């Protein structure tokens with residue numbers, strides 16, 4: 001299938017790696033114009049160039065509301081409107097129950113929850129007068145079960161899932177659908193320190209880590225394979241497209257069955 005996002009304009013945060021990058025590739029294949037964002041300008045510009053004239057990169061640190069505001073405004077200047085915002089940027093959190101500091105708290109909550117709060121605020125500012133749009137928030141199965149993510153990470157993601165339900169009810173009357181995706185274990189650099197650490201390693205090292213991770217995750221998922229970034233991109237496409245036009249305030253778990261029963265398949 002193709003052109004499921006024909007004439008749509010999307011913003012994807014955290015599109016310099018993993019799930020965001022895979023979603024940008026798929027959205028472009030499906031006919032969208034896509035503004036990708038992240039902090040790593042050289043990577044973001046290279047990805048945008050590889051995706052052609054319908055893709056552009058804007059540097060944005062989602063810890064800052066003004067960067068999010070500028071990202072939304074730059075998208076309107078470049079592509080004329082905003083039909084979809086994927087609030088996807090994220091990283092492993094810092095601190096544990098015993099060691100957590102105020103700095104850890106401020107960082108994790110601003111990154112994982114604040115970015116979604118301010119993304120929704122600035123997307124709604126454009127989508128309301130347009131008469132509609134779609135907002136997708138990347139939550140996690142860590143929002144729903146113990147042991148699937150860090151201490152603050154899990155709490156922030158639970159807040160993202162609830163924020164999604166509330167925002168969908170408030171924005172639904174304006175034709176704006178707000179949904180979350182809760183990915184299970186998806187093989188990306190987030191498992192070895194996030195994109196910031198992956199940027200410090202050679203391509204071969206990152207490729208080796210990804211391969212090993214996929215083997216390990218395949219043993220810890222009821223479906224006998226690891227989740228991959230494209231699994232979440234496909235879910236985002238479904239929610240962003242007209243196929244998802246009656247889905248609002250929903251949190252779509254995409255995890256191969258992992259939260260139904262966590263288990264470990266014996267090594268062969």
Ligand SMILES: NC(=O)c1ccc[n+]([C@@H]2O[C@H](COP(=O)([O-])OP(=O)(O)OC[C@H]3O[C@@H](n4cnc5c(N)ncnc54)[C@H](OP(=O)(O)O)[C@@H]3O)[C@@H](O)[C@H]2O)c1
Pocket residue numbers: 013014015016017018019020037038039040041060061062063088089090091111138139140141182183184185186187188189190191193194195196
């Ligand atoms: N992989 C999984 O198993 C999994 C499971 C559940 C949920 N998720 C969620 O999926 C999302 C994407 O994660 P991923 O697995 O694709 O990880 P990833 O490969 O490490 O990618 C993370 C992305 O977030 C961006 N980012 C991090 N901090 C940022 C900041 N302050 N400002 C702007 N961008 C920032 C990074 O870009 P720069 O480094 O260029 O800034 C990068 O593009 C996250 O929200 C994560 O919590 C992942």
